[in-house]
Amino acid sequence: MLGQCLDNVRKKAPIVHNITNYVTVNDVANILLACGGSPIMSDEAEDVEEITSLCRGLNINIGTLHKTSIEGMYRAGRKANELGHPVLLDPVGAGASSFRTGTALGLMRDLKLTAIRGNVSEIRTLAQGTGTTKGVDADAADAVTEENLSDAVKLVKAFAESSGSIIAVTGAIDLVSDGETCYAIRNGRPEMGRITGTGCQLSGMMTAYLTANPDCPLEAAAAAVCAMGLAGEIGWSRMQEGDGNATYRNRIIDAVYNMTGNDLEKGARYELR
Amino acid sequence: MLGQCLDNVRKKAPIVHNITNYVTVNDVANILLACGGSPIMSDEAEDVEEITSLCRGLNINIGTLHKTSIEGMYRAGRKANELGHPVLLDPVGAGASSFRTGTALGLMRDLKLTAIRGNVSEIRTLAQGTGTTKGVDADAADAVTEENLSDAVKLVKAFAESSGSIIAVTGAIDLVSDGETCYAIRNGRPEMGRITGTGCQLSGMMTAYLTANPDCPLEAAAAAVCAMGLAGEIGWSRMQEGDGNATYRNRIIDAVYNMTGNDLEKGARYELR
Amino acid sequence: MLGQCLDNVRKKAPIVHNITNYVTVNDVANILLACGGSPIMSDEAEDVEEITSLCRGLNINIGTLHKTSIEGMYRAGRKANELGHPVLLDPVGAGASSFRTGTALGLMRDLKLTAIRGNVSEIRTLAQGTGTTKGVDADAADAVTEENLSDAVKLVKAFAESSGSIIAVTGAIDLVSDGETCYAIRNGRPEMGRITGTGCQLSGMMTAYLTANPDCPLEAAAAAVCAMGLAGEIGWSRMQEGDGNATYRNRIIDAVYNMTGNDLEKGARYELR
Numbered sequence: 001m002l003g004q005c006l007d008n009v010r011k012k013a014p015i016v017h018n019i020t021n022y023v024t025v026n027d028v029a030n031i032l033l034a035c036g037g038s039p040i041m042s043d044e045a046e047d048v049e050e051i052t053s054l055c056r057g058l059n060i061n062i063g064t065l066h067k068t069s070i071e072g073m074y075r076a077g078r079k080a081n082e083l084g085h086p087v088l089l090d091p092v093g094a095g096a097s098s099f100r101t102g103t104a105l106g107l108m109r110d111l112k113l114t115a116i117r118g119n120v121s122e123i124r125t126l127a128q129g130t131g132t133t134k135g136v137d138a139d140a141a142d143a144v145t146e147e148n149l150s151d152a153v154k155l156v157k158a159f160a161e162s163s164g165s166i167i168a169v170t171g172a173i174d175l176v177s178d179g180e181t182c183y184a185i186r187n188g189r190p191e192m193g194r195i196t197g198t199g200c201q202l203s204g205m206m207t208a209y210l211t212a213n214p215d216c217p218l219e220a221a222a223a224a225v226c227a228m229g230l231a232g233e234i235g236w237s238r239m240q241e242g243d244g245n246a247t248y249r250n251r252i253i254d255a256v257y258n259m260t261g262n263d264l265e266k267g268a269r270y271e272l273r
Numbered sequence: 274m275l276g277q278c279l280d281n282v283r284k285k286a287p288i289v290h291n292i293t294n295y296v297t298v299n300d301v302a303n304i305l306l307a308c309g310g311s312p313i314m315s316d317e318a319e320d321v322e323e324i325t326s327l328c329r330g331l332n333i334n335i336g337t338l339h340k341t342s343i344e345g346m347y348r349a350g351r352k353a354n355e356l357g358h359p360v361l362l363d364p365v366g367a368g369a370s371s372f373r374t375g376t377a378l379g380l381m382r383d384l385k386l387t388a389i390r391g392n393v394s395e396i397r398t399l400a401q402g403t404g405t406t407k408g409v410d411a412d413a414a415d416a417v418t419e420e421n422l423s424d425a426v427k428l429v430k431a432f433a434e435s436s437g438s439i440i441a442v443t444g445a446i447d448l449v450s451d452g453e454t455c456y457a458i459r460n461g462r463p464e465m466g467r468i469t470g471t472g473c474q475l476s477g478m479m480t481a482y483l484t485a486n487p488d489c490p491l492e493a494a495a496a497a498v499c500a501m502g503l504a505g506e507i508g509w510s511r512m513q514e515g516d517g518n519a520t521y522r523n524r525i526i527d528a529v530y531n532m533t534g535n536d537l538e539k540g541a542r543y544e545l546r
Numbered sequence: 547m548l549g550q551c552l553d554n555v556r557k558k559a560p561i562v563h564n565i566t567n568y569v570t571v572n573d574v575a576n577i578l579l580a581c582g583g584s585p586i587m588s589d590e591a592e593d594v595e596e597i598t599s600l601c602r603g604l605n606i607n608i609g610t611l612h613k614t615s616i617e618g619m620y621r622a623g624r625k626a627n628e629l630g631h632p633v634l635l636d637p638v639g640a641g642a643s644s645f646r647t648g649t650a651l652g653l654m655r656d657l658k659l660t661a662i663r664g665n666v667s668e669i670r671t672l673a674q675g676t677g678t679t680k681g682v683d684a685d686a687a688d689a690v691t692e693e694n695l696s697d698a699v700k701l702v703k704a705f706a707e708s709s710g711s712i713i714a715v716t717g718a719i720d721l722v723s724d725g726e727t728c729y730a731i732r733n734g735r736p737e738m739g740r741i742t743g744t745g746c747q748l749s750g751m752m753t754a755y756l757t758a759n760p761d762c763p764l765e766a767a768a769a770a771v772c773a774m775g776l777a778g779e780i781g782w783s784r785m786q787e788g789d790g791n792a793t794y795r796n797r798i799i800d801a802v803y804n805m806t807g808n809d810l811e812k813g814a815r816y817e818l819r
Contacts, residue, residue, distance in 0.1 A: 022295040022568040023575055023587050029296055029469035034518050038410060039469065040366070041296050044339050050370035066590045068341075068614075093586070097596035137584060194803070196575035196585065238515055242784055244803025245580050246796035250519035257467070257517025295568040302569055302742035307791050311683060312742065313639070314569050317612045323643035341614075511788055523792035530740070530790025 003265030005213045005223035010036035010261075014211035017055040017080070018204060019043045019073055021063025021092065024197025027249065028059075028204040034257035035227070037208035043069045048076035057085050057211030059204050060107065062100055063092035070103055077111040086114040086210040086217070089165075090203035094118065095125030105129065108163065114210055115221050117168040117203045120144055120152070127159040137193070144173045153182045153273045166221045168206065170199060174229065176222045183222040185270040187229025189236045194245045198252070202228040205256070226268035231255035233267070276538030278486045278496035283309035283534075287484035290328040290353070291477060292316045292346055294336025294365065297470025300522065301332075301477040307530035308500070310481035316342045321349035330358050330484030332477050333380065335373055336365035343376055350384040359387040359483040359490070362438075363476035367391065368398030378402065381436065387483055388494050390441040390476045393417055393425070400432040410466070417446045426455045426546045439494045441479065443472060447502065449495045456495040458543040460502025462509045467518045471525070475501040478529070499541035504528035506540070549811030551759045551769035556582035556807075560757035563601040563626070564750060565589045565619055567609025567638065570743025573799065574605075574750040580803035581773070583754030589615045594622035603631050603757030605750050606653065608646055609638035616649055623657040632660040632756040632763070635711075636749035640664065641671030651675065654709065660756055661767050663714040663749045666690055666698070673705040683739070690719045699728045699819045712767045714752065716745060720775065722768045729768040731816040733775025735782045740791045744798070748774040751802070772814035777801035779813070 015038045020028055025041060032039040042051040052058055058080040060073050080087045089111075091104035104126055107113070116126065119138035144152040152175060160167040161179030168176045174185040192198045206224035213220035235251030243251075288311045293301055298314060305312040315324040318341075325331055331353040333346050353360045362384075364377035377399055381389070389399065392411035417425040425448060433440040434452030441449045447458040465471045479497035486493035508524030561584045566574055571587060578585040588597040598604055604626040606619050626633045635657075637650035650672055653659070662672065665684035690698040698721060706713040707725030714722045720731040738744045752770035759766035781797030789797075 021587070023571050025296050026299060026469060026572060030518055030522065033467045033469060040369075041294070041337050042366075042370075043337065044372065046340060047338065047370050047372040050372070051366075054369055064587050064589065065593065066614075067592060068339075093588075093597075096586075096600055097588075097593050099590065099593040099596070194579045196572060196579060234515075242780075242797075242800060242804060244800030246576055246799035246803070249576065250523065250796065251515075253519035254515060254517030257519070258515060298569050299572060299742060303791055303795065306740045306742060313642075314567070314610050315639075315643075316610065317645065319613060320611065320643050320645040323645070324639075327642055341612075507788075523796065524788075526792035527788060527790030530792070531788060 001219055002223035002226055002268050003261030005209050005220045006227060006259065006264050007261035008212040009208050012212040013038055014057055014208050015040060015055040016057045016059055016204065016207050016211060017042065017052045017076060018059045019069065019076060020059065020061035020200060023063055024200040027197050027201050031201040031253050031256055032204050032208055034253050035205050035208055043072045045071040045075055048072045049079045052076045052079050053083065057207045058087045059207040061090040061092055061200055061203055062103055063200060065100055065103055073107060074110060077107065081112045086207065087111055088115045088117060088203055088207045088210065089113050090200060091116065091118050091122045091126055094122040101125055113165040114217055115166040115168060115206060117170065117206055119199065120169050120171055123159065123167060123169045127155060138171055144169065144171050144175065149173060149184065157182055166217055168221050168225060170202060170225065174225045176225055178218040181218060182273040183270045184273050185222065185225050185229060187226050187233060187269050189232045191236060191248060192232045195249045222270065223264065226270060227256065227259060227264050230264060230267040231259060274492055275496035275499055275541050276534035278482055278493045279500060279532065279537050280534035281485040282481050285485040286311055287330055287481050288313060288328040289330045289332055289477065289480050289484060290315065290325045290349060291332045292342065292349060293332065293334035293473060296336060297473040300470050300474050304474040304526050304529055305477050305481055307526050308478050308481055316345045318344040318348055321345045322352045325349045325352050326356065330480045331360045332480040334363040334365055334473055334476055335376055336473060338373055338376055346380060347383060350380065354385045359480065360384055361388045361390060361476055361480045361483065362386050363473060364389065364391050364395045364399055367395040374398055386438040387490055388439040388441060388479060390443065390479055392472065393442050393444050396432065396440060396442045400428060411444055417442065417444050417448065422446060422457065430455055439490055441494050441498060443475065443498065447498045449498055451491040454491060455546040456543050457546050458495065458498050458502060460499050460506060460542050462505045464509065464521060465505045468522045495543065496537065499543060500529065500532060500537050503537060503540040504532060547765055548769035548772055548814050549807030551755055551766045552773060552805065552810050553807035554758040555754050558758040559584055560603055560754050561586060561601040562603045562605055562750065562753050562757060563588065563598045563622060564605045565615065565622060566605065566607035566746060569609060570746040573743050573747050577747040577799050577802055578750050578754055580799050581751050581754055589618045591617040591621055594618045595625045598622045598625050599629065603753045604633045605753040607636040607638055607746055607749055608649055609746060611646055611649055619653060620656060623653065627658045632753065633657055634661045634663060634749055634753045634756065635659050636746060637662065637664050637668045637672060640668040647671055659711040660763055661712040661714060661752060663716065663752055665745065666715050666717050669705065669713060669715045673701060684717055690715065690717050690721065695719060695730065703728055712763055714767050714771060716748065716771065720771045722771055724764040727764060728819040729816045730819050731768065731771050731775060733772050733779060733815050735778045737782060737794060738778045741795045768816065769810065772816060773802065773805060773810050776810060776813040777805060
């Protein structure tokens with residue numbers, strides 16, 4: 001099932017419109033190409049409606065949010081909604097500033113979001129409508145662990161239900177829910193946190209999976225999370241003496257490039273809660 | 274001849290001013306350093322005239338075009354024209370939106386462009402003054418193939434003549450013409466399309482070649498195209514089991530770094546039409 | 547001593563706020579993660595005060611300066627000053643345009659800067675209040691050599707004293723001074739100049755070192771310079787046939803990732819002047 005989601009990305013080669021931050025944008029473009037999608041970037045308000053009309057899905061990421069780019073997010077989002085395209089929000093730093101929290105909450109109110117993907121602190125902020133995030137990385141106190149897993153699953157399910165979006169919380173254990181079912185995913189490596197933008201990359205890739213699998217968005221989102229984690233495992237297995245986070249970054253994208261649906265099917269490690 | 278063009282880049286180390294998109298800008302800077310040039314980036318209208326005056330060539334790329342950066346493109350372009358510097362336009366996404374098409378056509382009208390480098394859909398759009406591009410990648414229906422090569426050569430020659438610019442269309446077969454002669458170049462690998470920004474990188478590098486070879490702009494542009502394709506071939510030959518597009522990206526820039534004029538002379542595969 | 551500075555970065559994992567250019571921002575983020583810090587990027591005036599309040603240090607880099615981002619630099623700088631955070635300025639291209647020179651001088655006047663790190667042309671410009679820089683790379687005529695070392699040390703000491711900031715001039719020989727003592731550092735490789743952004747990366751990393759070592763800023767700044775140069779040496783030693791500047795970039799960040807305090811202590815090559 002999850003492997004089929006990847007196969008569909010490779011078969012359909014969905015064009016994904018990205019309004020994303022300038023820190024990790026190159027990696028987002030390359031991982032989209034690696035998984036079989038095709039990226040376009042445009043954030044100018046005058047440009048986004050036509051661009052998103054050429055695409056099949058939209059990825060909105062507020063990692064380096066500017067006042068001047070917010071209008072483009074709304075215009076692209078509304079047009080994508082009108083066209084029935086999947087829209088994903090990555091609320092980078094929600095909870096870290098009122099500007100980011102407010103923008104993320106505003107986009108949630110105004111747009112039909114197919115999925116929201118963030119770390120646990122960001123997702124808690126949006127679920128509660130207020131924030132305690134200590135930066136763009138998840139707060140250690142918020143982390144999903146084996147001990148608090150049941151509570152975390154409840155939170156994610158409840159937020160998915162109230163928001164009407166698939167919620168994907170990524171961390172040591174990843175949770176993906178549509179309000180009814182929750183995937184608890186254990187792929188990945190802790191060293192992925194030492195690379196900038198693995199979350200942004202996943203959001204880009206998840207948008208491609210959602211776009212190529214319109215009939216099973218929950219499975220598509222979970223498949224993307226498993227694929228990213230599995231790529232982290234495969235990439236790590238290829239690391240050599242002296243390699244560090246720069247090489248690891250490349251190895252992960254390389255692993256996405258070479259991954260087949262069958263590899264994903266076999267390598268995905270998850271349970272349904 | 275083409276090898277000499279590369280030797281001149283290494284000898285003169287031309288400083289190239291780039292007004293380019295934030296997706297691929299880092300790779301553009303590194304490939305300019307790899308080929309022997311020296312990059313500067315500046316797109317602020319207040320800054321560009323002084324910056325371009327310190328440089329010897331200008332590369333304008335509209336890949337993530339903002340309303341606020343257009344004035345900088347015009348100011349830098351006019352100053353570069355005044356100083357007799359080569360100016361290259363990479364019309365990324367021309368045809369994909371009226372904003373991009375209109376900006377590219379406006380820059381063509383207002384500036385003396387030494388060269389325009391794009392994929393076939395972008396170039397067709399500018400040649401016709403209207404667009405059918407389906408994104409930032411070339412439309413499959415537009416692709417230059419052995420079957421339609423003669424027609425494509427005609428189009429490129431005619432557009433070079435009417436525009437007064439060297440026209441470089443890159444794809445499976447690359448065409449570079451000044452209106453009289455047309456290079457049909459067969460270097461490169463299809464996998465280069467799975468890396469973001471190989472076109473942007475070529476535009477940056479081509480500007481360095483044009484700048485270091487003012488007396489033979491057609492040969493300089495063709496040499497840059499051959500060098501990029503040859504780097505793609507050399508980079509591919511160094512790929513190992515498990516490598517993907519992230520590693521390939523690095524291998525291509527590495528190959529540009531190590532390429533000599535002699536390597537290029539021997540490796541260039543082209544015919545004159 | 548210098549090794550202890552690195553150990554402190556790894557122990558404290560300082561969150562560093564970066565307002566930096568879009569050319570090298572991804573590498574800055576990855577080297578901050580490699581050395582043990584944690585990066586956040588935000589340049590929107592409405593966002594920066596809250597973001598910098600969550601951080602422990604601030605890195606301001608004017609490499610692709612926009613009129614619209616200057617206000618964010620001032621607001622973040624003032625807030626960081628208020629909170630007692632270290633603030634570093636990287637005056638990229640000071641001397642190359644009046645816009646850049648003026649902005650750098652304005653930031654110096656208005657903010658308490660813990661450190662200023664640049665190439666010799668940029669630092670000369672700020673010391674003199676006027677510029678002769680020929681781009682973003684140092685002017686060959688300005689280079690610090692064994693012959694003019696004594697004069698260069700004098701200039702750097704005098705500027706450190708008059709400005710009240712630690713001054714770090716990087717090049718073939720690096721100089722770091724607080725006005726009394728001057729480290730003359732001989733780590734590094736000339737090939738580092740063929741990679742875009744090694745200076746920007748050092749500025750990000752230096753901010754982490756300053757932040758984690760508030761009691762010995764001079765040693766912290768010198769340790770960061772030695773660490774960058776040593777990483778350049780280690781990275782170079784791992785280069786293989788066919789590798790070039792793209793691979794070298796990764797190798798340097800990898801070397802930072804794997805460096806221990808003990809490695810730095812043993813590998814640092816400097817004298818006090």
